[in-house]
Amino acid sequence: MIRACLVALLSHWRRNPLQLFAFLAGLALATALWAGVQAINAEARASYDAAAATLGEGQFDQIVPKAGGSITQQDFVALRKAGWLVSPVIDGRHDGVRLLGFDPLSSPASFGVGQVAQTGNLAAFLDPGQLYSNAETAERLQTDIQIVIDPAIAPGIAVGDIGVVQHVLGRNDLTRLLLHPVQPMIRPALVDLVPGLRLQPANQTSDVGELTDSFHLNLTAFGLLSFAVGLFIVYSAIGLAFEQRRGLVRTLRALGVPLGFLVILMLIEILLLALLGAGLGIVLGYLIAAVLLPDVAITLRGLYGAEVAGTLEFRASWWASGLAIAVLGTLAAAGGRLWQIWQMPLLASARPRAWAMTSGRVQRVQSIAAIGLLMCAAAFLWGGSGLLAGFAVLGLFLIGAALALPVVVRPVLRYAEHAAKTPQYRWFWADTQQQLPGLSLALMALLLALSANIGVATMVSSFRLTFVDFLDQRLAPELYVEATDTAHAASIEETMAKLDVPVLPLLTIDIEVRTQPAQLFGVRVGPTYRDNWAFLDAETDAWDQVEAGAAVIANEQLARRAGLWVGDEISIAPGVSLPIGAVVADYGNPKGQVVIGETLFRQLHPDVTLQRFGLRTSEPQQLRDVLTNDLGVANSAIRDQSAIKAFSLQVFDRTFTVTAALNVLTLAVAGFAMLMSLLTLADLRVPQLAPVWALGLTRRKIGQLELLRAVVFAALACLFALPVGLGLAWVLLAVINVEAFGWRLPMFLFPADYVRLGIYAILAAVAAAAWPAWRLARTPPNALLKVFAHER
Amino acid sequence: MTDLAPVLQFKGVTKSFVNGSAAVPVLRGVDLSMDAGETVALTGESGSGKSTLLHIAGGLDTADEGTVHVAGHDLGPLSDSARAEVRRKDVAVVFQQFNLIPSLTVSDNIAFQARLAGRVDQDLIKRLSQRLGLTDHLGKYPETLSGGQQQRVAIARAIAARPKLLLADEPTGNLDEVTAAEVLDQLLQLVEETGAGLLLVTHSRAIAARMKRQLNLRQGRLA
Incomplete structure (x- = not known):
C-alpha cells in the first residue's frame, strides 16, 4: 500500500514538473542565500577563534606598555629576575602579514602558538629558524626564513621564535609579556619594577568577535529576509499542489487509504522534497559565499582589523543550520495545508476549492493580521530596546505591510473596473481582481524585495553622503606623520614650527568609560577643529571649554552606549570627571572616543609620548x-x-558590496516568484479565458492583456513599496544603526534611484509574464473548446 | 464469516443531516440485505438519500442508528482506519465523476486499488483492459480519454480489486445513451463473472430494470 500511495502522490509532481521546479528552486534559492550568509559568518568566526587561540588573547593575563609603546629587553629581564613568570611576545607587520614571535621554552603550555612548536621540530624552529603560517598567508610573505605550512594558524598571521621574528622585523623590543597562570606568592609590585608597564587582565583584551557581531547580525538579517522571500515561492507551490490534489486525496481515502497514513505519507513526501531542495540550496549557498567572502574579508580587515580566511570550508555549523531552516520553513508552509487535509471530510467536494479565489472572511483575517503586526511593530518601536527589538520592528513592519498589500490593492482595482469605459477593459479589471488572491504571495514577495531594495539603498546612499562629508571634516590635515621616537617627534615639531606649518598632535591612550572600552584623545584646539568638526549636539562654547580643560567631547557611539549626552559628567581618569561639552558623529569607528585638550592630556598622562601628528599645509608634496x-x-x-x-x-564601498549583491539576489528571487506564480496559474486560467475567447477576444489579445496585468501588478507593488521602503530605511538609520553601531544617520531621499528601481521591477514583471502570456496566446482552440465540452 | 452470509446488510439504519439548527432525516430505519452475486438497483427522487445509503454501505459515511454489515464486518464499532481497510479489501465504488487519479496512466489507475488491497492479478487486469476496450489507451493519462472511456477505466479499477461488494453511483449518468448501454453491459457481465454483489444507484428505470432486484427509496424508507 505504501508504494502504491507514494507512486500516486509523487506522480502529481511528475505530471506537473513546473510546480516541482518552483518548489525545489524556491527552496533552493531561499536556502542558498541563508546558507551563504551563514557560511560567511561561520568562516569569519572560525578565523576570529583561530586568531584568539594563536595570539593567546583572552587566555592569559598580559603585561603591556601603559602608553602604547613597546617593552624593552631590560624590562623583561628585570621582571624575570624579580620572580615574575613572564614570557615575551613580539608583534609586528611585514608584507601585510602579522608576525608573532614568542619564546617556545618559556611560554605557557596551553598557549596556542606554543603548541605549534611542540608538535613540530623544536630544534629547526629555533635554529636556523622557521615561520609557521597557513598556505594563503605563506604566499604573501617574502622572506628568506623557511615557512612551514600549518592550516591551524589563523589567516594573516605567521608565528616563529622571538629571535627570528625580531630579525625579520628589524626590531629588538617586545610588544607584550604573557603571564603564566601560576605565579610565585611573593613578588615585587609591577609599578616598582617597571613603572611604564601595566597589567592587562585576560578578559579585558579586545574581542574582535564582539566588535564584528553587529556586522554579522546585519548579514544574518539580510539572509533571513531573502529566505522569507524564497519561502513565499515554496508556500505558493505547496498551496497550489495541495489544492490540486484534493481530488486525489478524496479518491485515495474512498479506495481505502486511512487518513492518518495518508497525511504521514504526504509529510514524508514534503520532507523528502525539502531535503532535496535544501541540499541544492546549500551547494548554491556555498558558491554564493565563495564569491562574496573575499569582499567580506576586505571589509572586516578594513573596518575592524579582523583577518578572515579568503577560502571557504564546508562547516557543519552553517550547512546544518541551512538544512534545518529549510526543513522547518517547508513544514511551516505545508503545516496549514496538511491540517486542512486532516480536517477535510471524506465526502467533501473533490474539486479544487477555487485556489485563485478568496473569501471575504480571509480578506478580513488578513487585514486584521496586518494591522495587528503593524501595531506590534509600533509597540516594539516605542517600548523595545536593543538590536533584537530593532530587528523585531523591522520584521513585523515588513510582514505587516506585505499582508496589507492585497487589501490595499483590491479597492484600487475595483475603482479601475468602475472607471473603465469599454466592456473589454471592464472584464480586464474584474478579471485582474480575480487573479489577485492567486498572485498575492508573489506580489508580497515582490513588495518585500522592492522595499528592501529601496530601504537599504536609501540607507547606504544616505550613509555614503554623510560619510564623505564626515571624512572631509575629520581628515582635515593634509599629511599624517609617525615619528620613530620622542626625540624624532620633537625635532619634527620644531621644524614645522619654523616653517609655520600647523601641527596637530595625535595623543591617545585606552581608557574605560562606564565599563565601556574607549580611547582618550588629546588634541591641540585650533581653527582646524573649530572650523571643521560638526557636532550632533553641543554647548555654545564647547571648544573653548575643551581647550581650557573644563569639558570633553564624546563620540556618538560612546554617548549612546553609556547613556550620556551633552552636560553629563564623564570620568576620564581616577578622580577626574568633566562634563560633555559636545557629542560628535564618528562614523565607521566601532570604538568609543573621548576628546580632551592637549594640555589636560599631558597633565593626566605625562608618560604618553607624542609620536603621531597631523600637518596642515597647502603644499603637501613639498x-x-x-x-x-x-x-x-x-x-x-x-x-x-x-x-x-x-x-x-x-x-x-566594499562593505556594502555584499549588501548590494544580496539586494540584487533578493530581487531576482522575487522576480522568480512572480514567474512561477504566473506559470502555475496559467494552466488554471484556461477555463476562465475560454468564455472570453468564445465571445470574440483573440488569443493574441488575451496574451497582451496578461502582460498588461503583470505591469499593473508590478506598478502597484512599486507604489506601495515606496512608503514601505522609506519606512524600512528610517528604521535602519534611526533604530538598527543606533543599536548596532551606536550612531544615527540623517536620511536623504534619492527619487531618481527609486524611479530606476521601479522601471527595473516592471521590466522584471514583464519578463516574468512574457512566457506565461505567450503560452496563453498559443493555447490551442481545442483546449479552449474542451472547457465547454465537460469532458476535460 | 461464510460465503452464505449477506454481502451487505442494513438493519434499522437512520441518518440525519443538520441544516442550520434543524436535523433533517434522510434515512428513517432502512432494512436491506444483499447476497453475493446479487444485483440491486436503488432508485428514488433527487435528495431521497440514495447516495447517502450508498456512502454508508461503502463505509464512506456512518449511520446514526442501526447496524451495517459489509462482507461480514459490522461497520458500526470500527475505527476510521478499520473502515478504510474494509473499503480497500472488500468494497469498490464506481463514482459518477469517475474519480480517477489524473497523474497516473490508465494502466496504473486500473491496477491501483488492487495494489492497495495487496492482490494484483496481472492476467485479470489484462483481460479487463481487453474486455473494456482499453488496451490501446493503457499508457495514456485520464484527461486524454472521453467520458465513456474514463468510466470504463473506473469500472476496470473496481473489478480488478476483486471486491465482494461493488457500489456504483449513477455510473452512466455522464454518458450518452449508446455509451451508457455499452458500459452497463460490460459492468453486469463482469459482476456476473466475479460473483460480486452490485448495488447501483440510478434515476433510469431502464437501467434499474436490468438488475435482479429494484428498490425505491422514498421519504427515507425502502419500498
Whole structure:
C-alpha cells in the first residue's frame, strides 16, 4: 500500500514538473542565500577563534606598555629576575602579514602558538629558524626564513621564535609579556619594577568577535529576509499542489487509504522534497559565499582589523543550520495545508476549492493580521530596546505591510473596473481582481524585495553622503606623520614650527568609560577643529571649554552606549570627571572616543609620548620632501589625506558590496516568484479565458492583456513599496544603526534611484509574464473548446 | 464469516443531516440485505438519500442508528482506519465523476486499488483492459480519454480489486445513451463473472430494470 500511495502522490509532481521546479528552486534559492550568509559568518568566526587561540588573547593575563609603546629587553629581564613568570611576545607587520614571535621554552603550555612548536621540530624552529603560517598567508610573505605550512594558524598571521621574528622585523623590543597562570606568592609590585608597564587582565583584551557581531547580525538579517522571500515561492507551490490534489486525496481515502497514513505519507513526501531542495540550496549557498567572502574579508580587515580566511570550508555549523531552516520553513508552509487535509471530510467536494479565489472572511483575517503586526511593530518601536527589538520592528513592519498589500490593492482595482469605459477593459479589471488572491504571495514577495531594495539603498546612499562629508571634516590635515621616537617627534615639531606649518598632535591612550572600552584623545584646539568638526549636539562654547580643560567631547557611539549626552559628567581618569561639552558623529569607528585638550592630556598622562601628528599645509608634496629629506621620516611613515580618504571610501564601498549583491539576489528571487506564480496559474486560467475567447477576444489579445496585468501588478507593488521602503530605511538609520553601531544617520531621499528601481521591477514583471502570456496566446482552440465540452 | 452470509446488510439504519439548527432525516430505519452475486438497483427522487445509503454501505459515511454489515464486518464499532481497510479489501465504488487519479496512466489507475488491497492479478487486469476496450489507451493519462472511456477505466479499477461488494453511483449518468448501454453491459457481465454483489444507484428505470432486484427509496424508507 505504501508504494502504491507514494507512486500516486509523487506522480502529481511528475505530471506537473513546473510546480516541482518552483518548489525545489524556491527552496533552493531561499536556502542558498541563508546558507551563504551563514557560511560567511561561520568562516569569519572560525578565523576570529583561530586568531584568539594563536595570539593567546583572552587566555592569559598580559603585561603591556601603559602608553602604547613597546617593552624593552631590560624590562623583561628585570621582571624575570624579580620572580615574575613572564614570557615575551613580539608583534609586528611585514608584507601585510602579522608576525608573532614568542619564546617556545618559556611560554605557557596551553598557549596556542606554543603548541605549534611542540608538535613540530623544536630544534629547526629555533635554529636556523622557521615561520609557521597557513598556505594563503605563506604566499604573501617574502622572506628568506623557511615557512612551514600549518592550516591551524589563523589567516594573516605567521608565528616563529622571538629571535627570528625580531630579525625579520628589524626590531629588538617586545610588544607584550604573557603571564603564566601560576605565579610565585611573593613578588615585587609591577609599578616598582617597571613603572611604564601595566597589567592587562585576560578578559579585558579586545574581542574582535564582539566588535564584528553587529556586522554579522546585519548579514544574518539580510539572509533571513531573502529566505522569507524564497519561502513565499515554496508556500505558493505547496498551496497550489495541495489544492490540486484534493481530488486525489478524496479518491485515495474512498479506495481505502486511512487518513492518518495518508497525511504521514504526504509529510514524508514534503520532507523528502525539502531535503532535496535544501541540499541544492546549500551547494548554491556555498558558491554564493565563495564569491562574496573575499569582499567580506576586505571589509572586516578594513573596518575592524579582523583577518578572515579568503577560502571557504564546508562547516557543519552553517550547512546544518541551512538544512534545518529549510526543513522547518517547508513544514511551516505545508503545516496549514496538511491540517486542512486532516480536517477535510471524506465526502467533501473533490474539486479544487477555487485556489485563485478568496473569501471575504480571509480578506478580513488578513487585514486584521496586518494591522495587528503593524501595531506590534509600533509597540516594539516605542517600548523595545536593543538590536533584537530593532530587528523585531523591522520584521513585523515588513510582514505587516506585505499582508496589507492585497487589501490595499483590491479597492484600487475595483475603482479601475468602475472607471473603465469599454466592456473589454471592464472584464480586464474584474478579471485582474480575480487573479489577485492567486498572485498575492508573489506580489508580497515582490513588495518585500522592492522595499528592501529601496530601504537599504536609501540607507547606504544616505550613509555614503554623510560619510564623505564626515571624512572631509575629520581628515582635515593634509599629511599624517609617525615619528620613530620622542626625540624624532620633537625635532619634527620644531621644524614645522619654523616653517609655520600647523601641527596637530595625535595623543591617545585606552581608557574605560562606564565599563565601556574607549580611547582618550588629546588634541591641540585650533581653527582646524573649530572650523571643521560638526557636532550632533553641543554647548555654545564647547571648544573653548575643551581647550581650557573644563569639558570633553564624546563620540556618538560612546554617548549612546553609556547613556550620556551633552552636560553629563564623564570620568576620564581616577578622580577626574568633566562634563560633555559636545557629542560628535564618528562614523565607521566601532570604538568609543573621548576628546580632551592637549594640555589636560599631558597633565593626566605625562608618560604618553607624542609620536603621531597631523600637518596642515597647502603644499603637501613639498612638505613631504622636507620630512623625508631633511627630517629622515620614512616614506611609509607619511600618509596623505587623499590616500586615507580613498582607502576609507574603498572600505566603505566594499562593505556594502555584499549588501548590494544580496539586494540584487533578493530581487531576482522575487522576480522568480512572480514567474512561477504566473506559470502555475496559467494552466488554471484556461477555463476562465475560454468564455472570453468564445465571445470574440483573440488569443493574441488575451496574451497582451496578461502582460498588461503583470505591469499593473508590478506598478502597484512599486507604489506601495515606496512608503514601505522609506519606512524600512528610517528604521535602519534611526533604530538598527543606533543599536548596532551606536550612531544615527540623517536620511536623504534619492527619487531618481527609486524611479530606476521601479522601471527595473516592471521590466522584471514583464519578463516574468512574457512566457506565461505567450503560452496563453498559443493555447490551442481545442483546449479552449474542451472547457465547454465537460469532458476535460 | 461464510460465503452464505449477506454481502451487505442494513438493519434499522437512520441518518440525519443538520441544516442550520434543524436535523433533517434522510434515512428513517432502512432494512436491506444483499447476497453475493446479487444485483440491486436503488432508485428514488433527487435528495431521497440514495447516495447517502450508498456512502454508508461503502463505509464512506456512518449511520446514526442501526447496524451495517459489509462482507461480514459490522461497520458500526470500527475505527476510521478499520473502515478504510474494509473499503480497500472488500468494497469498490464506481463514482459518477469517475474519480480517477489524473497523474497516473490508465494502466496504473486500473491496477491501483488492487495494489492497495495487496492482490494484483496481472492476467485479470489484462483481460479487463481487453474486455473494456482499453488496451490501446493503457499508457495514456485520464484527461486524454472521453467520458465513456474514463468510466470504463473506473469500472476496470473496481473489478480488478476483486471486491465482494461493488457500489456504483449513477455510473452512466455522464454518458450518452449508446455509451451508457455499452458500459452497463460490460459492468453486469463482469459482476456476473466475479460473483460480486452490485448495488447501483440510478434515476433510469431502464437501467434499474436490468438488475435482479429494484428498490425505491422514498421519504427515507425502502419500498
